[in-house]
Amino acid sequence: MPLLVRTLQLHLLAFHAALVVNAISGVPASPKPNNCPDRCGDEQIPYPFGVGTGCSLSPEFDLTCNETTTPPTLLTGEAKVTNITLETARLVIYTHLTYSCDVPTSNTTTDHMTTSMALNVATPFLLSPSENMFTAVGCSLTARIKGRGKSSYLTGCITTCARVNDTGDDGTPCSGHGCCQASLTPNLTEVSVKWENRRGRSPVADNLCQYAFVATKGWYSFSKNDLIGNMTFANRLGSGPVVPVVLDWAVRDGTCPPTSEGNGKEIVPNGAACVSSQSYCVNASNGAPGYFCNCSTGYTDIDECALRRSPNSTMYENIYPCRGGTCHDTEGTIGAIALLFMLVIFLHMERENRKLRDRFNRNGGSFLKSAGIEIFTKDKLGRITNKYSCIIGKGAFGKVYKGTTDAGVVVAVKRSIIVNKDRQKDFANEITVQSKISHPNLVRLMGCCLETEVPMLVYEFIPRGSLQDVLHGNDHPLPLETRLDIAISSAEGLDYMHSQSQMVLHGDVKSGNILIDDSFTPKVSDFGTSRLMCIDKDHTNWVVGDSSYIDPVYMKTGLLTAKSDVYSFGIVLLELVTRKKARYGQNRSLPMDYVKASKDGTARQLFDEEVSANVEENMESLEEIGKIAVKCLEEDVNNRPTMGEVRKEIEKCKTQWLRSQGRANEFTWRTIGAIALLSVLVIFLHMERENRKLRDRFNRNGGSFLKTAGIEIFTKEKLDRITNKYSCSIGRGAFGKVYKGTTDTGTVVAVKRSIIVNKDRHKDFANEITVQSKIDHPNLVRLVGCCLETEVPLLVYEFVPKGSLQDVLHGNNDPLPLETRLNIAISSAEGLDYMHSQSQMILHGDVKSGNILLDDSFTPKVSDFGTSRLMSINKDHTNWVVGDSSYINPVYMKIGLLTAKSDVYSFGIVLLELVTRKKARYGENRSLPMDYIKASKDGPTRQMFDDEVSANVEENMECLEEVGKIAVQCLEEDVNNRPTMGEVKEKLEKCKSQWLQNQGKANEVIP
DSSP states (O other), X not given: OTTOOHHHHHHHHHHOHHHHHHHHHOOSSOOOOTTSOSEETTEEOOTTOEXXXXXXXXXXXXXXXXXXXXXXXXXXXXXXXXXXXXXXXXXXXXXXOEEEEEEEOSSSOEEEEEEOOEEEOOTTEEEOTTTEEEEEESSSEEEEEEEESSSEEEEEEEEOOSSGGGSOOTTOXXXXXXXXXXXXXXXXXXXXXEESXXXXXXXXXXXXXXXXXXXXXTOOOOOGGGGSSSSHHHHHTOSSOEEEEEEEEOBOSOOOOOOSSSSSSBOOOOTTSOOOTTEEEEEOSSSXXXXXXXXXXXXXXXXXXXXXXXXXXXXXXXXXXXXXXXOOOOTTOHHHHHHHHHHHHHHHHHHHHHHHHXXXXXXXXXXXXXXXXXXXXXXXXXXXXXXXXXXXXXXXXXXXXXXXXXXXXXEEEEEOOOOOGGGGGGHHHHHHHHHHOOOTTBOOEEEEEOSSXXXXXXXXXXTTOBHHHHHXXXXXXXXXXXXXXXXXXXXXXXXXXXXXXXOOOOSOOSGGGEEEOTTOOEEEOSTTTTGGGSOSSSOBSOOOOOTTTOOHHHHHHOOBOHHHHHHHHHXXXXXXXXXXXXXXXXXXXXXXXXXXXXXXXXXXXXXXXXHHTTOHHXXXXXXXXXXXXXXXXXXXXXXSOOHHHHHHHHHHHHHHHHHHTTOTTOOOHHHHHHHHHHHHHHHHHHHHHHHXXXXXXXXXXXXXXXXXXXXXXXXXXXXXXXXXXTTOEEEEETTXXXXXXXXXXXXXXXXXXXXXXXXXXXGXXXXXXXXXXXXXXXXXXXXXXXXXXXXXXEEEEEOOXXXXXHHHHHTSOOOOOHHHHHHHHHHHHHHHHHHHTSSSXXXXXXXXXXXXXXXXXXXXXXXXXXXXXXXXXXXXXXXXXXXXXXXXXXXXXXXXXXXXXXXXXXXXXXXXXXXXXXXXXXXXXEEHHHHHHHHHHHSOGGGGSOHHHHTTOHHHHHHHHHHHHHHHXXXXXXXXXXXXXXXXXXXXXXXXXXXXXXXXXXXXXXX
16 A cells, blocks of 8 residues: 555544554554554554553553543543644643632631642653643732752743733733743653742732643633633633643653664664664654654555565564455555545544534433424534634624524524533533523524534624624714613613523623614623523622623622622613723723712713713713612622612613603604704705715716726615625735625625725726726636725625635645645736736735635635735836735835736745745744745755645655745846746646646646
């Protein structure tokens, strides 16, 4: 089986690791017996590791398989083991973190909880210094890590923050504000994490717990919520709690012997090292002497039977045993390989289907199905959401995507909800409770998907967005009566939740979780998510909420109750009367400021002028709402009203306001007539003013000329409707945002908004749009039309569904064969060549993989072309361009002139991305073009090629080298030595033709 296609190799390794284990590991001693298991649950067990007597290289590599769990768990000692790799000699274990909590239990006592990480590893393992990081989380914390290898080791880090909200934003690097990190030293076999001088630490309000741990680099992402409450971060990790740690392993009985060539790599077979003549020994880089073995180039699989038939067959008897006891010729075995390949695919599909069934049953699928809950399959949700392409929101429990069912119903799909694994057995009951909750002021649950590791929920779609968006986003008018109605209806929805026989607590009440429909009816969302993690009692000690809204009693005690929701709703009421955020200005607290102002008698100064307007009746109503909010914010929970009492108080307030307005029995007909006449006059004048603005913009942007030229002109209102008020953003670029939309005829389009245009160039806009609209090439994104009624014109393009080449190469790592990559390169070059060959040359100025879109058949279409031309005159260069600095021509950066050869330079980097599958900036801020040019001068460029397409196949390697040479020519510093895009296309076509001939495919037509 020599030199099989790499895809086949991967499948064979996944399902038949025992057949090729010696060729892969090359370690000394006899291979594993046939009766040794090659996996435990979802984890492979490659040699030299083994489960069972005589299955490993030596006792140090013995593992155990705990079959009492579902799925079975692979263990070393008591630690869970995953991701054993032979190529890098690493594996991952899970171990406990250190935490310390001081939780007030009364006015005078404090409950102190603590545990410490103590990690000891034995031969052949060492902690990986390159893959792990020491991390500490907390305020005003000094944590240290003590280690031992050949000698003692001590390091640590310090965090500072006077208050929780003084820390960095969520996701920011750990630089000392709320969390800190330190690197590890090599050769560590033992570490312990401890607090230093903790007793002298000044307490920080709300920061009850501190944490420290050694874990995989990049595993921890900072969140302010981790600093708040009792065991919030630890509970988020689930039972245990445990963290992943990477260990280096090696055969610790010496080092690689010297080679005859003296290059330290390929070796003469030796019983003390790697037994296969087609493997090489690699010295361990961490710690004590040791080594591991990798296969030589071209020998990742070998024909064991052919070796046993050779003249030296006796030497291969134990090294390469022929499975099944018989030998079969490899010549003419394409049919056998095809059959094996189909078997592997079948087994893989069966394994995946088994996973789906296991998750379905584990999450209570049968029970939910019998309860009448609509169950969506994973594939169906992928289709409904167009592969989760339209994000409409993010929250503490995950992301929310917009989708459309087969029946045309628009839905919101919540993905990656955090669920405590210990609570998965209750998931079905909780979903049943939610599905039976039906109230006009609660977002309706429509169904769920149980085939994913974490179940996904499908809700009704609410079009206008959240109350937070309405209050703080666009500053649209929001009358007092509408605000009162929103407050009453929201309180009614929360009261309904709290009044259920199984009380449903919210845990994250805020303006961002109150959605508004087109008639301004509020619907509370994200309810019940905390219930999925708590038991049936009147409080829970596990919740994730916005720190600006969280009840301080919860932050002190760690207990969530219905009165916690009341507290948070009080802040929402203050937002409605003041139109200020919970955190506003210079990090000011709205509840603290309002409570102080109400005591000082200055609360009126905080009211939103739009609704107060110095009208006494309005002021009095706002003051009453403020008083209700202050009651909700009482520190003593017993003094807070229930949500039902809050609703009644607000209804009473509204009735009084209507009466004071003289509207208890509605206005007199005379008042109505006068107001109606005045309203009509105001509306007419406003519409006339807006229409005049639209006409001015239309004419300034050359509307009359474009209309006569046959360009489709969209009105502002039509684009609002097509894009559903720009609700679905699908991309951002240097020239603005791009939104997905659907025309009245059902055509999906991409609308580019807020393109940067030099105001001095307005008069040339119409000519440039005319030029773009006449460009018709299969490898350029087509301009459908434009809108001229906005300050900056909007452009409407065809929609390309698969996304960008950047997404495909660097996003999901889906397979991308060499022939497909060559076709993408050739067609993209053809599109750019077409632009450069026009009578009015069109320069791109921002060529990059993110601006090459792919349709469903992987046909590339260059996008964002012509945008730079909207700012340049008709000559062969321009000194105005916005581009990605990773791709910009260094000559342009020196002299400020953009030419066609600048696009060639950028395209050269795209070619390097295609052959290496590395980003233009990769690793530790490394430059792909600089690294590749250096490698091409030194000779070993093959090491940079993507393994998926190189696959150690000589014909592929030669083709990739040729594409690399074309890329290097495009990157020449002297622009005169760079080829044109037409020449690049011809070179790539010649390269593909040669590759096809080498593949025996010369008769295939080049597209």
